[in-house]
Amino acid sequence: MHGAIVDVLLGGLLVLTAATATAVVLTRNAGRQAIVLSAYGLLLGLLMVALQAPDVALAQLTVGAAVVPLLVVLAISRCDREVVRRRRRRRRPREEQR
């Protein structure tokens, strides 16, 4: 009975982790991808707990589920603003010509 529970838990977590990893790759919008990446990091951490590796699980949860997605979101918000600014700069000279 105990062995069956472990099999179901590990199997379920393995399938969920693989599915979320695929979802990260298939998400094309970078901002959304950061959120899916965080969910993937959380699941991978849970899988490590289930595999009795609490040390790496703790590192995975903090870095993979929190710090990396945060860095990605901050970088995206900066890049988005840069794109908007460049577009405006490009538009201005054309308006002046008219």
Next chain:
Amino acid sequence: MTGPRTARLLFAVGAGGIGLVFVLAVLRLPGFGQPHHPYGARAVAAAVAQHTANAVGSVTFDQRGFDTMGEEFILFAAALAALLLLRQLRSEEEAAGQRHDYGPEDVFAGVRLMGFVMLPVTLLVGGYVVVHGAISPGGGFQGGVVLATGLHLAYLAGDFRTLERLRPLPVLDVTEAMGAATYTIVGFAALASGAGFLANVLPHGRLTDLMSSGTVPLLNVAVGAEVGSAVVLILAKFLEQALTKDRRAEA
């Protein structure tokens, strides 16, 4: 210069070689969940001999402490590079007449409350994880990252000024370097005492005691200081970039 065809051929040879060796290695792996662990049995025996209850901590900070020193300096170099690159950009922007925006001030009351309730709890957990690195899962790296991310709950609660007050960046610049230096100094101190570099020369104490396992708790605190400061410094530079608003874009 190599053309695209040569590059593709090189990639095919490399990928094919790695693929072949990988498959051969996986075929010879011991079965999943079997009771026989040749590496684990030796590592745990060595950890117990050094009175370190957390076998993983013993492997990282005692049995292969030199590897961990390299890892620590990788993060140190990464933080330094991020600071250098982003600092230059900041001075350029400030010269261009920009101002800082202090982030979302109007967040939900619930998020605000949770942020401020969890902030001290998370910091306490982070400190606990660093200090107990020799006897329970976690250690300097994990605890350091928990401490660094915990501080940013203040930002999540919408209070950037509190975050700024909680993390004086010039102080963290020094703590980061001190953490990295302490690790190296512990290594050389062992060398000076006549043992090998980073050898565990301190008294080992009693297994599962907070102050057991010799140099392991000391190295954990050094790594905790280094990692915590490095993550805060990197996040600070990224936050600064994301929150600096462009006046001309608003006009």
